[in-house]
Amino acid sequence: MWEGRFITAKRQGKWEYVSRSRGIRAAVILAVDDDHVLLVEQYRVPLGKNCIELPAGLVGDHDDNADEDAAIAATRELEEETGYRADVMEDCGEFFSSPGMVSESFSLFKAGGLTKVNEGGGVPGENITVHRIALTDLSDFIENKRSEGAGIDVKLLLLLQLG
Numbered sequence: 001m002w003e004g005r006f007i008t009a010k011r012q013g014k015w016e017y018v019s020r021s022r023g024i025r026a027a028v029i030l031a032v033d034d035d036h037v038l039l040v041e042q043y044r045v046p047l048g049k050n051c052i053e054l055p056a057g058l059v060g061d062h063d064d065n066a067d068e069d070a071a072i073a074a075t076r077e078l079e080e081e082t083g084y085r086a087d088v089m090e091d092c093g094e095f096f097s098s099p100g101m102v103s104e105s106f107s108l109f110k111a112g113g114l115t116k117v118n119e120g121g122g123v124p125g126e127n128i129t130v131h132r133i134a135l136t137d138l139s140d141f142i143e144n145k146r147s148e149g150a151g152i153d154v155k156l157l158l159l160l161q162l163g
Contacts, residue, residue: 006058010103019103026106027074028056028155030092031084033114037138037159038082041129042122044151051151052131052142054158055081056106074109082130083120087113097154135159 001009001016008021020026031038031054044051057077060068071089079085092108122128133141138159142152 017101017103025059025070026056026104027059027070027077027109028054028095028106029074029078029086029089029109029111030054030158031078031082031086031111031114032135033084033112035135036132037135038078038084038114039131039133039156040081040120040122041131041145041150042126047151049149049151051153052145052156053153054155057081059107070107071109074107074111078111079117079120081120081122081126081128083116083118084111084114085117086111087115 001011003009003021006021006024008019010017010019029038038055039052040055041050041052043049055078057073057080059070059073071091074089075086088111090110090112092110094105094107096102096105120128120130131141138156142156142160146152
């Protein structure tokens with residue numbers, strides 16, 4: 001139906017859905033260290049507001065790295081977004097976030113051996129705020145952010161069972 005640089009709108013019979021263009025996929029990072037989790041907050045145009053999320057990024061989104069390994073992308077994105085470097089990136093498998101509407105999958109990685117190496121914040125224009133939250137405070141943090149009007153990424157349900 002329509003194709004842009006990053007997404008494609010498709011129709012199969014009566015079903016309409018969206019996919020990533022050019023085989024691009026995502027890497028999502030669960031970074032828990034010393035009973036704290038790293039979360040990011042950034043403005044998301046589709047929501048029209050800030051969203052609280054696990055750090056994440058696209059894999060193979062540039063022509064010069066179309067065959068990029070997802071673990072390498074996860075390592076890069078964690079450092080870009082949060083300022084933390086991981087000694088270990090454990091692949092937890094492929095997941096689908098909204099399979100009734102989007103064919104996009106993401107690889108979930110568990111980051112270990114975290115060391116803060118810079119302030120993070122993403123690449124210019126992303127304006128990412130980094131949050132290091134104690135797992136015991138996670139429910140309160142999410143409720144406070146929700147009351148401020150922030151969106152909450154569904155993947156944070158993973159953490160609520162830990163907290």
